[in-house]
Amino acid sequence: MSAEALQALWLSVKVAVVATAANAAIGIPLAYLLARRRFVGCHLLDLFVTLPLVLPPTVTGYYLIVLLGRRGWLGAPLYALTGWSIAFTWWAAVVAATIMAMPLIVRTARAAIESVNPAYEKAAFTLGRSEWRTALEVTLPLARRGLLAGLVLAFARALGEFGATLMLAGNIPGRTQTVPLAIYTAAQTGETGEALWLVIMLTALSCVVLVAANRLGGRAP
Amino acid sequence: MEWSAGDGTAVLFGPSGSGKTLTLQCLAGLVRPDHGRIVVNGRTLLDTATGVNLAPQARRLGYVFQGYALFPHLSVAGNLAFGLRGRPRAERQARVQEVMARLGLAGLADRYPRELSGGQQQRVALGRALAPDPELVLLDEPLSALDAPLRRQLRDDLGAILSDWGKAAVLVTHDLPEAYQLATTVVVYANGRAVQSAPRTELLWQPASEAVARVMGIRNILRGTVVKADADSIQFRWRGQLLEGANSPSRCYLPEPGSAIAFYVRPEYVRLIRKDRGGPDALHHANLMSTTVVREADVGTVWTLCLRLDEPGPPAQGDYDLEVEVPKLVYEILEIPRDRRWQVSIHRGSIQVLPAA
Numbered sequence: 001m002s003a004e005a006l007q008a009l010w011l012s013v014k015v016a017v018v019a020t021a022a023n024a025a026i027g028i029p030l031a032y033l034l035a036r037r038r039f040v041g042c043h044l045l046d047l048f049v050t051l052p053l054v055l056p057p058t059v060t061g062y063y064l065i066v067l068l069g070r071r072g073w074l075g076a077p078l079y080a081l082t083g084w085s086i087a088f089t090w091w092a093a094v095v096a097a098t099i100m101a102m103p104l105i106v107r108t109a110r111a112a113i114e115s116v117n118p119a120y121e122k123a124a125f126t127l128g129r130s131e132w133r134t135a136l137e138v139t140l141p142l143a144r145r146g147l148l149a150g151l152v153l154a155f156a157r158a159l160g161e162f163g164a165t166l167m168l169a170g171n172i173p174g175r176t177q178t179v180p181l182a183i184y185t186a187a188q189t190g191e192t193g194e195a196l197w198l199v200i201m202l203t204a205l206s207c208v209v210l211v212a213a214n215r216l217g218g219r220a221p
Numbered sequence: 222m223e224w225s226a227g228d229g230t231a232v233l234f235g236p237s238g239s240g241k242t243l244t245l246q247c248l249a250g251l252v253r254p255d256h257g258r259i260v261v262n263g264r265t266l267l268d269t270a271t272g273v274n275l276a277p278q279a280r281r282l283g284y285v286f287q288g289y290a291l292f293p294h295l296s297v298a299g300n301l302a303f304g305l306r307g308r309p310r311a312e313r314q315a316r317v318q319e320v321m322a323r324l325g326l327a328g329l330a331d332r333y334p335r336e337l338s339g340g341q342q343q344r345v346a347l348g349r350a351l352a353p354d355p356e357l358v359l360l361d362e363p364l365s366a367l368d369a370p371l372r373r374q375l376r377d378d379l380g381a382i383l384s385d386w387g388k389a390a391v392l393v394t395h396d397l398p399e400a401y402q403l404a405t406t407v408v409v410y411a412n413g414r415a416v417q418s419a420p421r422t423e424l425l426w427q428p429a430s431e432a433v434a435r436v437m438g439i440r441n442i443l444r445g446t447v448v449k450a451d452a453d454s455i456q457f458r459w460r461g462q463l464l465e466g467a468n469s470p471s472r473c474y475l476p477e478p479g480s481a482i483a484f485y486v487r488p489e490y491v492r493l494i495r496k497d498r499g500g501p502d503a504l505h506h507a508n509l510m511s512t513t514v515v516r517e518a519d520v521g522t523v524w525t526l527c528l529r530l531d532e533p534g535p536p537a538q539g540d541y542d543l544e545v546e547v548p549k550l551v552y553e554i555l556e557i558p559r560d561r562r563w564q565v566s567i568h569r570g571s572i573q574v575l576p577a578a
Contacts, residue, residue: 125277
């Protein structure tokens with residue numbers, strides 16, 4: 001395998017790990033809110049979080065450029081202030097992977113949290129626990145298998161992200177070229193041997209992840 | 222309806238869906254009632270008039286949930302210590318040890334709820350609620366998750382634990398024997414409302430209304446028309462018969478002549494007149510009626526007979542007028558399977574008049 005392919009593999013894993021961490025930090029609290037609270041705009045929030053699941057990744061990527069690009073709504077003030085833009089850096093790949101994987105963790109985690117019997121939470125309240133402590137000590141531990149399964153799925157999705165990454169991060173070998181992008185480039189330029197290696201690697205990794213997700217999700221907590 | 226538990230156990234009794242559990246959740250602060258006031262030991266937990274509404278965390282009430290809701294991811298010790306957060310570690314451990322010893326849970330500290338028997342689970346749930354020393358314990362159908370034989374024994378245990386810990390308690394059940402055994406005061410629920418609150422003995426013999434009697438599963442609840450009522454007795458007409466019942470000395474009820482009246486006759490207090498002992502006499506056999514057996518059922522230790530009066534007109538309870546219970550031996554001696562026509566008598570003290578609700 002070439003140095004470029006190894007770089008792509010390393011970058012993919014790095015991006016997927018950071019994106020999964022971000023999803024744990026953002027997606028699980030979001031899932032909790034959607035599962036346990038009724039608030040103004042909760043349906044809208046649910047819609048926005050789920051949208052990347054059904055939109056073509058290029059459309060999601062386009063929105064991300066509009067939002068975070070050097071001339072984007074958030075990107076322009078950031079560039080004016082720091083002279084740095086997220087576009088075409090490996091952080092862009094992280095953002096794209098996070099947004100694309102978010103629906104998976106939120107939906108899985110939400111279902112897991114909703115399946116926790118509210119009587120446990122009520123019991124914790126009557127024993128003096130705040131809602132915040134109850135979530136940490138009762139609800140999330142009881143939903144942990146579902147949460148882990150969601151994170152594993154999100155990791156797999158982040159690993160395979162292509163369209164939105166291409167839009168926001170580009171396809172720069174050694175900097176933003178993840179495995180899916182490297183496979184695309186290799187196939188386009190006729191380096192089929194190189195592509196085959198990466199395809200096999202990615203397929204094997206995805207299989208491992210899916211088996212892990214099934215085993216976690218299948219067992220009762 | 223206002224009721225108070227005193228220092229004993231108030232039992233909220235009624236059919237499923239009559240609002241008992243909702244009352245408990247209002248007490249615990251898990252549900253906010255539209256209006257009302259809850260005061261425990263002089264501490265106002267809720268007063269919708271003044272806007273006071275303490276959070277469940279601040280109410281200091283123990284709650285034993287239906288099905289117990291023991292935390293499945295925590296051991297017995299973890300469950301028992303859950304309400305002791307914020308106290309020094311040594312004190313927490315000592316309290317858990319004490320609770321386990323008093324409830325007969327010694328040696329089970331490291332077990333998980335799924336590894337416990339039904340009885341042990343119940344005691345852990347009680348212990349978890351009692352450990353923080355609450356001012357009041359709320360119990361929602363604490364025995365409904367158990368099989369009948371175990372249920373009986375745990376009913377005794379539960380009563381002993383509650384009186385041993387000296388905790389005032391509010392207990393919800395739809396089982397009358399359970400209510401009767403565990404209660405100091407019984408509050409009867411029907412159709413989403415509390416309809417009677419009474420010391421347990423009074424409730425059983427003097428249901429306050431027809432609705433209460435129906436909730437209690439009392440049989441032979443019938444309706445007649447008043448002929449005459451005085452402090453001693455009430456005469457009324459029912460199915461063409463003139464019947465007389467004793468008026469309650471403690472709670473005299475004087476309805477107008479011509480008004481409708483509800484009454485009940487306990488099936489075990491209807492007498493069948495033996496045909497081999499001479500005719501009935503008016504002195505000993507009040508409220509005499511001629512009847513025919515419509516059908517009967519063997520319900521274990523006794524036979525239940527459905528009797529129809531030998532009177533024209535539709536029977537009071539579907540195809541029969543009175544339900545009567547006779548011991549098996551009597552059923553056999555009187556040869557009831559062969560002989561279907563019987564005169565019956567009801568002592569005037571056995572006709573209980575139900576005041577209009």
